[in-house]
Amino acid sequence: MGCGGFGDGEPMRILKRLGLLALVIWLAASLNFVLPRLTDRNPIEEVIAQAMGESGGTMQGIDQIVAAYEARFGMDQPLWKQYFYSIWDALRFDLGISISFFPEKVSTLVLEALPWSMALLGTATLFSFIIGTALGAATVWPTAPRFLTWFVPLVMVLAAIPFYLIGLLLIVIFSNWLNWLPSGGGYSPGTIPGYSWSFAWEIFLHSLMPAASILLASIGLWALSMRGMMVTVQGEDYMVLAKAKGLKSWRRFWRYAVRNAITPQITTLVLAFGNIVTGAVLVERIFGYPGLGNLLYQAILVVDFYLIFGCVYLLILTIGISLTILDLIYPLIDPRIRAQTYG
């Protein structure tokens, strides 16, 4: 095997990984189909009862309407047929029509909510990863400034507090007491969305507190795990060799210590991106943020099979594909894995 290249077994390894990805997606999609249907609640009845009840009607003809909508959604078909249609549609990325937002397409709803979650959670996750990892690595590096060690107890405390509690605290301090930041929403009521700096500023201001709550709660986790890895790495022979060779401290820190300690962090980072779809439900609820977590929450409330499937399918694809890509590029990041894989 040439340095930096792939071995002869590489195409087969890629094929195996892709096969595994397909299997994981199929299994997860099947579970995603089955689990919401285990409830004895009927989403169509939920929507209809809500619509009719609020209209002060006498509930006339509810069975007739339920039957009509079940036929529209194919829910009058045998379950196995519904299953095969569902999987076939999912393979074609046709996520169907939402029951609770009928006749809106699930894909439209998901694509509308996704940018908000991407902007908030993608940025917050990346920032907390970068800051937390750097902080965790630096706190145990002998030549790092001493004040960095003061952060350890602070981030440990913050890591023990759920991010939604931090969120509430931030609202009280920065919105209610100081009145510096908006308490929630994607932008201020009445703001006209547009490609302008003022709108970008609005979005930025409104994302500050939700992002900060995620950041503050997760920096500690990144820092603590990185710190542990750095302690282990510092005892390795190659670190002793690097020092003996007279390499500068920053070079040993970044190129030898951090690079070797960071691999498990990257795996965790990829898994953390799954939270972009689901993990922020509470934060989005607290800050009234119009993202995917909020959409999934609404879907679950009325057991909207198709919308739940759409949101969770996105999660499955995100995590499955990210892990596969990570698996494939790991040998490039960590030469030890390349050595183990190809001998």
Add this chain to the structure above:
Amino acid sequence: MKSFRLLALGAVSTVAMLAIVSTASAQSIKDVPRERTLVQMGWSQGAPTLKTPRNANYYNLAGEYRNGHMHHFEPLFFFNNFTGEVIPWLAESFEMSEDNTSVTVHLRDGAKWSDGEAFDAEDVAFTYNMLLENGRGTGDMRKSVEVATQVDSVEVIDPLTVKVNLAGPDPRYPFRQLINYFGHGLVWVPEHIWKDVEDPATFTWYDEEKGWPIGTGAWKAVSAAPEQIILDRRDDWWGAEAGFRDLPAVERIVSIPASDNTRMAELMINNEADATMSMSSPALVERALAQNEALTTFTGNEPPLGNMDWWPHALYFNHAIEDSPFQDKRVREAVRFAIDRQQIIDFAWDGANTPNPWPYPAYAPLVKYMEASEDIVEKHRAAEHNLDETARLMEEAGYEMSDDGLWEKEGECVGGPIETHQNLAGIGQIIVQQLINAGFCAEFSQTPESFDKFRNGESVWHIFGHNGGSVFDPVDTLRMYTTPNVMPIGTSTMFVARWSHPEIDRLVAEMQTIPPENFDEILPLFREAMDIWFGEVVEVPIEQAYHLVPMNTTYWTNWPSEDNPYTPPCISCFISGWGSYLPHNLVPAQS
């Protein structure tokens, strides 16, 4: 590596920003100053986003036009539930035939759709015929089955006169489908557009390029996204042109998601919003009023900080469960004696509510019926809290007090989870504690599934309001307790007692033939029905329902109040679109 991360970060944020903007708006929108903008909260079921913002079809079952789209549309008549006044709007008057089998409606001359076409009898007839066809077929449009049940046919007499032939005599018909208030009333669609719609049940009626929806209302949407719907005033509104009313002062309506109670309060305190949806916590409303002097309520700063709604709250028994201990009337009565209404109100409402042994709201037209029947309440001791009576009745029913302080028979206690509507959790916990203190093994239950459980008849007892009940005469509430409205377990219903009585069937059938204004004729029948109802201890009414709606006087004044009760203050509470009347009456606070 560092620059790559920053690049990735920037890319993610830029793509997200572009996507947010592209989904939010597709057209340029003029500037309107805040002091001419009404920021109201639209129905969002607790979510931080509006439901179905690009669906303005009232008849689509998942469509939610209380999100703001209701301001596009106008009814034939509004109604003032506080005074009993019918407010003519797109129509000028109606008259029932002598035998109450038809109603003739006279439309207002000069009413127009927003595209300039005249609103006329053909539009009313078209809407009816569309609903009749759907209701007699698939029935998958809101209200269509209801219309098909109550209406036989519709005739256009001339462009301004339309006659609705009913399926049977019904002197209350105008209050069911022609007058818009609470959940009642229809929404009219323009024939010249809807006649080409292939499937009106799935039609979304929203397309900015085509200028849809076309309504007769004074406002029109210029942008609709899950975060907000913006509607701008149409300076060519027919009402001003026809000399019916002045152009409203509200130049822009921004409808934002009501989200949750805390968020509503925050937006009001910060003057970011002018009116909320109904809030569920009097304490929170009180705190919001204390933090912003510009805020007010229907009753100002005084309790109950709101206006009376149409669904008084009650503890219901599920009469359809055959092996329930509540099949024994003595047990139901024992529960009734165990409830201390005043204590519930003192704890849950800080005293800001009214104990109510009736299943009726205390609206003026109904109060006279209740006042004339107080002796029936006294006869059945329906308002009394008396734990000695609870003990006597339970012993009479064969129960013994266990060492745990619970009434038991054959080792079984009486009770189980009380499924509670989410808005009533505050009173639910107190009711449960009172019942435990009285020896019932009650448990408080408020989960996302509670509402479904009691709607589907899976709960033994539950706490809910009287949705769809009476407003102007006692018939509608009594209809809840008639055989056709008792659904079997497993079928969802809002009439959650699942109880009826042949005598009440007969009395209601008779009452329905009498015009609602004939108090003297209805009263004896009402008394007879209520004597049975209280005697059978159908449920335990608890208290009145209030809508707690803070309103902001920073930018707008002339909000509805006790002194000026022209309409309920909750703009987006009612599926009839009733709230669209309110912005016509607001006066700018700043010149």
